[in-house]
Amino acid sequence: MKLVVQVKLVPEAGQAAALLATLRTVNEAANQVSAVAFEQGVPREYELRKHTYAQLRARGLGAQAAQHTIKKVRDAYTTLKANIKAGNLGKPGSKRRRKAESKPITFRPEAAHAYDDRCLSWQWDAQTVSIWTTAGRVRGVRFFCSTDGLTMLREHRQGESDLVERDGVFYLLATCEVPEGKQYEPESFIGVDLGIVNIATTSTGYRAAGRGLNRYRARQQKLRAKLQKKQTQSAKRRLKARARKEARHVKNANHVIAKRIVTEAERTSAGIALEDLTGIRQRVRLRKPQRVTLHSWAFAQLGEFIAYKARRSGVPVVHVDPAYTSQTCSACGHLDKRNRVDQALFTCRNCGVVAHADRNASHNIRQRGTAVWNAGRESRVPATP
Numbered sequence: 001m002k003l004v005v006q007v008k009l010v011p012e013a014g015q016a017a018a019l020l021a022t023l024r025t026v027n028e029a030a031n032q033v034s035a036v037a038f039e040q041g042v043p044r045e046y047e048l049r050k051h052t053y054a055q056l057r058a059r060g061l062g063a064q065a066a067q068h069t070i071k072k073v074r075d076a077y078t079t080l081k082a083n084i085k086a087g088n089l090g091k092p093g094s095k096r097r098r099k100a101e102s103k104p105i106t107f108r109p110e111a112a113h114a115y116d117d118r119c120l121s122w123q124w125d126a127q128t129v130s131i132w133t134t135a136g137r138v139r140g141v142r143f144f145c146s147t148d149g150l151t152m153l154r155e156h157r158q159g160e161s162d163l164v165e166r167d168g169v170f171y172l173l174a175t176c177e178v179p180e181g182k183q184y185e186p187e188s189f190i191g192v193d194l195g196i197v198n199i200a201t202t203s204t205g206y207r208a209a210g211r212g213l214n215r216y217r218a219r220q221q222k223l224r225a226k227l228q229k230k231q232t233q234s235a236k237r238r239l240k241a242r243a244r245k246e247a248r249h250v251k252n253a254n255h256v257i258a259k260r261i262v263t264e265a266e267r268t269s270a271g272i273a274l275e276d277l278t279g280i281r282q283r284v285r286l287r288k289p290q291r292v293t294l295h296s297w298a299f300a301q302l303g304e305f306i307a308y309k310a311r312r313s314g315v316p317v318v319h320v321d322p323a324y325t326s327q328t329c330s331a332c333g334h335l336d337k338r339n340r341v342d343q344a345l346f347t348c349r350n351c352g353v354v355a356h357a358d359r360n361a362s363h364n365i366r367q368r369g370t371a372v373w374n375a376g377r378e379s380r381v382p383a384t385p
Helices: 013-039 045-058 063-086 095-101 147-156 211-230 233-267 288-295 299-313 357-379
Strands: 002-010 113-115 120-123 128-133 136-144 157-166 169-177 188-194 198-202 207-209 270-275 317-320 345-347 354-356
Touching: 002 147, 013 045, 013 063, 013 113, 013 128, 013 136, 013 157, 045 063, 063 095, 063 113, 147 157, 147 169, 188 233, 188 299, 188 357, 198 233, 198 357, 211 233, 233 270, 233 299, 270 299, 270 357, 299 317, 317 357, 345 357, 354 357
Parallel strands: 188 270, 270 317
Antiparallel strands: 002 136, 002 169, 113 157, 120 128, 128 136, 157 169, 188 198, 198 207, 345 354
C-alpha cells in the first residue's frame, strides 16, 4: 500500500531561491499547457505533448520536468471530468459547473511539482538531496524528518516525490510502497462507535472523549469569525494559516486514536468493526447550530486512518450498517427509540439493561461485524462436489 512521508527541506539562501523560481516557472508553464489543452478540447497526453513539449523545452524546462508538467495538466482535467460526472460541481447549467467548464484550469505559482529518480536523488547518510531546478542541479540540500520516516524512506521509497512550498518552507512528499501485513483469522471483533461527544468508543472499554477537541474547534471558530469581519489581506492570510493548524491538530488526534484501536486489536488477535457512514451528511437533518459541528467532524479521516493502519498490521476490518445501533439493546436485541434516554444514557425498555449509550452501540457494531465476517467466510468456502 502507498504511504506518503513528508520531508522538510532546509536549503541555503541561494538554494531556496532556485527552488522557488523553479516552482513558479513550472506552474507558469502548466498554465500555458492548460490553455492549449482547453483550446484543443483536452486531447490525450501523447497528443498534448506534441502540441506543447517543444515550447516547454524552449522555456528552459528539462525533459523530465516538461513531461511531468504535461502529465500534471492532463491529470487535472481528468479529475475535473470525474468531478463533473459525479455531480460534485452541481447539475448541468449550474453556476459553479458553468464556471468550471468555461475556462482553462489554472495552477497557483507555488503548486506542487513532481520529481522522479532522474531529477531527484537522496543521500541517506548525509540527509541531503540533489534536485533539478531551472538554475541547474542543486546538490547538498539538507532535509529533516522523523526517525520512523527516514527508515520508511530508506526501505520503501518508490515512485515520485512532490516538491511543495508552504509559507516560505519547502517540503518533499515522498511516496513509499509499504507491504501490507499478513491478515490473520480474528478470534473476536472490536466494535468502534464514532461520534461527536465521544470521538470513538470501543466495545473493549476505550473511549476517546471529544470534549477537548470540540472546545478547541469552538475557540478556533470564534477566532475565524473575528478575522472574517476584518476583510483584510492580512486577515485572510491568518485565516489560511489557522485552517492548516486546526487540520493538523485534528489529524494528529485521529492518528493517536486510530493507533490505539489498531494496537489493541493486534494485541488481542481481534478484528475491527467500523460503521459505514458514507453519505451521513446528506442523510442527517439537523438544526442550523448543529450543522457546523457535524460538517467539521472528521469521522471519514479517522476511519481511513484505522483502515490503513489495520492493513499494515494485518488486522481484519469490516464495515457494517450503523442503522439503529444506538437504539437497539446489545443484550436482548430489543429495538425502541425510547431506549436512548439521552446522549449518554441507554436503558432497555424490555430487559432493563442500563449502559452508556455509546458503549451499547459499540457492542451492537461488534456483533454485526462478527456476522458480516462469518457471512463472508462462509461464502468463500467452495461448494461440495
